[in-house]
Amino acid sequence: MSDWVIVVDRRADFTGMEEDRAILRTREYIAPPQNLKLQHPKIINLSRSYAYLSQGYYCSLLAEARSHRVLPTVDTILQLRQRSLYSGEIADLEEELNRRVKRLVSPPTESFRLRIAFGYPYDSRFQAFARHVFDRFRCPLLEVTVRHGEWLKITGISALGIDDLDTEEHVLFNWALDQYTRAGWRQPKTRAPAKYTMAVLHNPKEELPPSDPASLKKLIRVAEGMGVDVELIEKKDYLRLAEYDALFIRETTTIENHTYRFAKKAELEGMPAIDDPTSILRCTNKVYLAELLKANKVPTPKTVVVNAMKSLEELEGELPYPMVLKIPDGAFSRGVHKVGDRAELKKMTRELLEESDLILAQEFMPTDYDWRVGVLDGEPLFVCQYLMAKKHWQIVKHNADGPATHGGFKSFAVEQAPPEVVEVAVKAARLIGNGLYGVDLKQNERGVFVIEINDNPNLDTGVEDAALKDELWKRLVRWFLKRLEA
Numbered sequence: 001m002s003d004w005v006i007v008v009d010r011r012a013d014f015t016g017m018e019e020d021r022a023i024l025r026t027r028e029y030i031a032p033p034q035n036l037k038l039q040h041p042k043i044i045n046l047s048r049s050y051a052y053l054s055q056g057y058y059c060s061l062l063a064e065a066r067s068h069r070v071l072p073t074v075d076t077i078l079q080l081r082q083r084s085l086y087s088g089e090i091a092d093l094e095e096e097l098n099r100r101v102k103r104l105v106s107p108p109t110e111s112f113r114l115r116i117a118f119g120y121p122y123d124s125r126f127q128a129f130a131r132h133v134f135d136r137f138r139c140p141l142l143e144v145t146v147r148h149g150e151w152l153k154i155t156g157i158s159a160l161g162i163d164d165l166d167t168e169e170h171v172l173f174n175w176a177l178d179q180y181t182r183a184g185w186r187q188p189k190t191r192a193p194a195k196y197t198m199a200v201l202h203n204p205k206e207e208l209p210p211s212d213p214a215s216l217k218k219l220i221r222v223a224e225g226m227g228v229d230v231e232l233i234e235k236k237d238y239l240r241l242a243e244y245d246a247l248f249i250r251e252t253t254t255i256e257n258h259t260y261r262f263a264k265k266a267e268l269e270g271m272p273a274i275d276d277p278t279s280i281l282r283c284t285n286k287v288y289l290a291e292l293l294k295a296n297k298v299p300t301p302k303t304v305v306v307n308a309m310k311s312l313e314e315l316e317g318e319l320p321y322p323m324v325l326k327i328p329d330g331a332f333s334r335g336v337h338k339v340g341d342r343a344e345l346k347k348m349t350r351e352l353l354e355e356s357d358l359i360l361a362q363e364f365m366p367t368d369y370d371w372r373v374g375v376l377d378g379e380p381l382f383v384c385q386y387l388m389a390k391k392h393w394q395i396v397k398h399n400a401d402g403p404a405t406h407g408g409f410k411s412f413a414v415e416q417a418p419p420e421v422v423e424v425a426v427k428a429a430r431l432i433g434n435g436l437y438g439v440d441l442k443q444n445e446r447g448v449f450v451i452e453i454n455d456n457p458n459l460d461t462g463v464e465d466a467a468l469k470d471e472l473w474k475r476l477v478r479w480f481l482k483r484l485e486a
Helices: 026-030 055-065 074-079 083-101 124-136 167-183 213-225 235-243 258-268 277-283 286-295 312-318 342-353 419-430 470-485
Strands: 004-008 022-025 042-045 069-071 112-117 141-147 153-159 197-201 229-233 246-249 303-306 323-326 336-339 359-363 369-376 379-387 409-412 436-444 447-454
Touching: 004 026, 022 026, 026 055, 042 055, 042 167, 055 069, 055 074, 055 286, 074 083, 074 258, 074 277, 083 124, 083 153, 083 258, 112 124, 112 167, 124 141, 197 213, 197 235, 213 229, 213 470, 229 235, 235 258, 246 258, 246 470, 258 277, 277 286, 277 447, 286 303, 286 359, 286 447, 303 312, 312 342, 323 342, 336 342, 342 359, 369 419, 369 470, 379 419, 379 470, 419 436, 419 447
Parallel strands: 004 022, 004 042, 042 069, 197 229, 197 246
Antiparallel strands: 112 141, 141 153, 303 359, 323 336, 323 359, 369 379, 369 436, 379 409, 436 447
16 A cells, blocks of 8 residues: 545545545544554645534644645644735745746636636646646645736635535546645745844733733843843734844744744745744644653653544543543643533533534642743743643633732753653653744652643743853844844
8 A cells, every 4th residue: 555645525526536545524533543654654634624613624724734745734724714824925935926928828808716726727728827726735636716818817716525426526636636645745845944133022011921011021131131122012012023133932822823923924035933833733732732742752641632533431441530621722731621421521521522523521630739831942941830720630620700829830951850850841842843832741659640731831030041151142142043043
């Protein structure tokens, strides 16, 4: 059997020749597939929908966690969801389109939609342009919407599902798929980084910001002493981002809000960024993290991925009460619930599965505190113990009738912290990337266990920098300088 695996929602969706390619349904691949014995699988995700937190989305997300090559990647899926995320590519594509059209014997005379299957257009006049689009957006099936005029304008680029094709269109699609898989895996073209001012994205009204105003002032002071000007920017400054040389996000990140758009734009501009979009993508989804840590043998509490097909009896057979339920993209202890019996489990799973096709159930590990190890560029930066909030099982207690309450903290120099805690944290963080991460861990008589990895860890004066003081902020600035000067 070849390394190619075709993933579809329904087997009837794929009408091409199977030959030596494996065909799996989306839920079979998510399961995960116990019968998939390939050493380096290459996944073609042909799910009907790539909507955020859908099964198609999770197929690509988990493929990346399992170190399987996948088309489309989650980054491509998310980029194609909003024009603001791919708008930086439009000018180049429009220039290419109009340049090619001038050479056509029969150019288009009205607005049109161009469908592209694995880089092959359904309108043969646009062969070179289709290849150009596919090099930018590696997705099995794309549709480019073009408005006719003296200058052809691209008004939209979207990913289509295989169910959007009619019978005749399937013929070209199958041929294009066959050509693509026979040609081998092609990496997308990457832009060379462009070439010192740093933009720090923050929200002065955020209830639980990752850095308070005093910490941002310290960063500004330290950076200025190292020849880097720092300017605080907000959501409204998106269009100005390209004026800066680097981006440091000090606002709670999520795929669904503007923080991801800022990170993506920084990447397109060739700007070093913390957080980069890949780190945001990987860290904000706990299902991805669970699969990634498991695949790389990093110890975690026993974790079960739950979907609507999982019965309560099955789940109870795998985890004892109490157990912890988590939505994939919660932050600051939000979306994390402890359930103590069948009634609570039934109610909470029903509510959470309305938000996401998959949720996590995890073994409950009671401790008096959680470890947090900050890791920068693959090396430990700080170590803290965060104590549980008073009369609560988490370090942050969200109160319905007032502000959130926190437990206390203890800060440690890295060399004073338990080596096994630091070692496990660094191993986990290096799986994500070379940016800044906060690894949360629990330690008990059984050992050290990673709870989650945060792409946007707290950095506050007197807490995370208690041991290193100004040196912590200097190391952060050096991270940016190293990349700018390269």
